[in-house]
Amino acid sequence: MPLGSVANFVEFRHSLTSRLIGRRNRAALRRSCASDGASEKAALVMEAVLVSALKSEPMALVLAEAVLARALGGPHLTPLFAMGLHRNDLRKRGADLHAACHRAVRVACIEAVRLANDLT
Numbered sequence: 001m002p003l004g005s006v007a008n009f010v011e012f013r014h015s016l017t018s019r020l021i022g023r024r025n026r027a028a029l030r031r032s033c034a035s036d037g038a039s040e041k042a043a044l045v046m047e048a049v050l051v052s053a054l055k056s057e058p059m060a061l062v063l064a065e066a067v068l069a070r071a072l073g074g075p076h077l078t079p080l081f082a083m084g085l086h087r088n089d090l091r092k093r094g095a096d097l098h099a100a101c102h103r104a105v106r107v108a109c110i111e112a113v114r115l116a117n118d119l120t
Contacts, residue, residue, distance in 0.1 A: 038071035042081070043101040047093060057090050068105070084108035
């Protein structure tokens with residue numbers, strides 16, 4: 001399995017959430033992820049990392065990118081959040097973070113399509 005594969009990140013995410021979030025919160029996160037859209041799933045994971053003991057923005061972004069890629073059925077990470085989120089968006093929580101993540105994916109997808117058209 002390649003080092004940057006989505007499966008590796010998802011496996012890492014499961015072990016991270018088990019250690020940092022706890023069983024009760026992890027179960028709530030899993031129930032919520034099952035019913036929400038792709039950007040909402042990623043926002044939940046991002047928020048879980050940002051409020052955990054680590055509070056690591058880079059780790060939150062990478063894990064959110066992995067969740068987004070998996071939810072969209074992609075085999076590789078695409079830095080949509082890195083392209084679309086602003087630094088102050090990472091300080092938001094709850095519905096504000098979900099809205100910022102949704103906006104970031106929308107903006108980044110538009111830019112990604114423009115870049116793809118330039119390359120073809």
